[in-house]
Amino acid sequence: MEAYKREFIDFMMEVGVLTFGDFTTKSGRKTPYFVNTGLYRSGSQLERLGEFYANAIQASVGTDFDVLFGPAYKGIPLVVTTAMALSRRGHDAAFCFNRKEAKDHGEGGVLVGHKLSAGERVLIIEDVTTAGTSIRETVPVLKAAAEIQLAGLVVSVDRGEKGTGTKSALAEVGDEFAMPTFSIVNVHEIREHVDLGADDDARMQAYLDQYGAE
Numbered sequence: 001m002e003a004y005k006r007e008f009i010d011f012m013m014e015v016g017v018l019t020f021g022d023f024t025t026k027s028g029r030k031t032p033y034f035v036n037t038g039l040y041r042s043g044s045q046l047e048r049l050g051e052f053y054a055n056a057i058q059a060s061v062g063t064d065f066d067v068l069f070g071p072a073y074k075g076i077p078l079v080v081t082t083a084m085a086l087s088r089r090g091h092d093a094a095f096c097f098n099r100k101e102a103k104d105h106g107e108g109g110v111l112v113g114h115k116l117s118a119g120e121r122v123l124i125i126e127d128v129t130t131a132g133t134s135i136r137e138t139v140p141v142l143k144a145a146a147e148i149q150l151a152g153l154v155v156s157v158d159r160g161e162k163g164t165g166t167k168s169a170l171a172e173v174g175d176e177f178a179m180p181t182f183s184i185v186n187v188h189e190i191r192e193h194v195d196l197g198a199d200d201d202a203r204m205q206a207y208l209d210q211y212g213a214e
C-alpha cells in the first residue's frame with residue numbers, strides 16, 4: 001500500500017472520522033465501522049484533507065475535468081477544500097454544490113457556485129459510497145442543470161459493498177453512469193493497516209461476508 005494511503009487512514013483515525021463500533025448506514029446496514037466526514041472541524045484538518053483528495057485526483061483522473069461537484073451536505077466542504085488544494089498545485093478548477101432543498105427566493109435554484117453548462121466534464125467529490133443511493137440522487141441533479149458529461153467520482157473511502165447486485169456499489173454506479181470511480185482508500189486497505197484486535201476484526205469479517213462485493 002502506498003505511504004499516502006497509510007497516512008490518510010491514520011489521519012482519519014486521529015481526527016475521529018474513522019471509528020469502529022455499532023452504526024447503521026443510510027441503507028439500513030448494521031455496520032461495525034463508520035466514516036463520518038462531518039467530524040472534520042478545523043481549517044488545518046480540511047487543508048490536509050484537500051491535499052489527500054488532490055493526490056488521488058492527480059494520480060487517477062489527472063486534469064481531465066472542468067468542474068468539481070460536492071453533493072450536499074458533507075460533500076460541500078470536501079469540494080471546497082479539494083478545489084483549493086488543486087489551485088495551490090496550479091489547476092484552478094471551478095466548483096459547485098447543491099442544496100438539498102430548492103431555494104425559491106433571492107437567486108433561487110438548487111446549485112451554488114459555478115453555473116454548469118453543456119459539455120462541461122464534472123468530477124464528483126463524495127465522502128463514501130455504500131449502496132450507491134446518494135450518487136443515484138446526485139447525477140440527475142447535475143443532468144437537470146445542463147447537458148454535462150461525467151468525468152468521474154472520487155470518494156475518500158470505498159466501503160467495497162454490494163450495490164443492487166453482487167458487484168460493488170461503486171463499480172455499479174460507474175457502469176450505470178459510464179464514469180470512472182476512484183477512492184483514496186478502500187475498506188480492505190483500512191483492515192490491512194489498522195490493528196483492529198480479534199473482536200473488531202471478526203465483526204468486520206462478518207460484515208464483509210454479508211455485504212462485501214465479489
Ligand SMILES: O=P(O)(O)OC[C@H]1O[C@H](OP(=O)(O)OP(=O)(O)O)[C@H](O)[C@@H]1O
Binds near residue numbers: 126
Ligand atoms: O451510497 P449510499 O448508500 O447512498 O451511502 C453513502 C451516503 O450516505 C451518506 O449521506 P447522507 O444522506 O447521510 O448525507 P449528508 O450527511 O451528507 O447530508 C454519506 O454522506 C454518503 O453520501
Ligand SMILES: O=C(O)c1cc(=O)[nH]c(=O)[nH]1
Binds near residue numbers: 026128
Ligand atoms: O452508508 C452510509 O450512510 C455511510 C457510511 C459511512 O461510512 N459514512 C457515512 O457518512 N455514511
